[in-house]
Amino acid sequence: MKDPAEKFLTAAERQHIEARVAEAEKRTSGEIVVMVVPSSYHYPLASMLGSLLTAMIITIAVTFLYEQFIGKESMWFFPALFSMVFIFVHEVIRRVPLLKRIFVTRSDMREEVEEAAIQTFYYRDLNQTVDHTGILIYISLFEHHVRVIADKGINDRVNKDAWQEIVTTIVGGIHAKTQAAAIATAVDRCADILSTHFPLQAGDRNELSDEVIIGAGK
Template sequence: MKDPAEKFLAAAERLQIEARIAEAEMRTSGEIVVMVVPSSYHYPLASMIGSSLLAILLGVAVAFFTGHESMWFFLELFGLSFIVLHELLKRIPLLKRLFVTASDMKEEVEEAAINAFYQKDINQTVDHTGILIYISLFEHHVRVIADKGINAKVDKAVWQEIVDTIVGGIKSKAQAAAIAGAVDRCAAILAAHFPLKAGDRNELGNEVIIGRGK
């Protein structure tokens, strides 16, 4: 099965975004990284809780409609149902998502985005001017993380505007254009405070990172 993060952006769309990143970094000494992951976490507890609840409901329903009142019948049915449903929940994101709380998803995306920011060395640019645009598909969350050199000069509300731009584009199935627009907006912010300087080099690659999450 093709990775959802790879389906999210076609090869041509990734090239379009990468070209915009390259253009952006011709105007600024800052660095912009775009990362897309299928999920920020695998949520094993959601699979356990969801499959347990569904197996109980199925067992009760089957016992009721067939007239089987034996506890052993119920336990056998529950056990088989749990195994099948657990595998389904692991493989069908839309079903698993029903058993994950919004707060858990927000927390996991936040943690995964920060981890990615450091793992990809976005915090290691010379002037601390790296920006990560992190998109987690399962959770339907977007996070923009800017290094301390930028955050000292830019209001945090600006990053939320960029998040809203991307989320709106995804909802209208125009994600590539929305991400490209977000890159342009980041470039304008960076260029205003950190214009291109003599001897500047591209410290981070321009490729869209297709990640696996945790």
């Protein structure tokens, strides 16, 4: 099965976004990185909880019907059926994101995206630019969340609330199924914000790749 993050943007759409990043960085000494992950976490507890609840409901119902219509009681019927249903449902929930999301709270998803975005920022060395002007646009598909992480040099001059506009633009584009255009627009807007405080300097070099990163998440 193809990775959802791979399907999210076509090769042509990635190239278009990468070109916009390159153009944006001609106006600012800031470095913009776009990353798309299928999920920020695998949420094992959600699969376990969903499987337990579903298996319990199905097993109780089937056991009741079995005893009503067959008229037999067996101490082994319930645990045997429960085990089989649990294993089957667990695999289904684990593999079907829409089902798994039912058993994950919004607060848990928000926390996992926040943690994963910050980890990615440092793992990808976005904090290593000369003037600490790296910025990460992190898109996590399972959680339907977008997070913008800016380095210290940017945060010292730009209010963090400014990035909400970027998030809103991308989320709106995803809902409208125009995610590539929305991300390109968001990149342009990042450049507008950064160029005010960090205009392109003589001798500036491209410190981070313009490539759209398709990641595996945690």
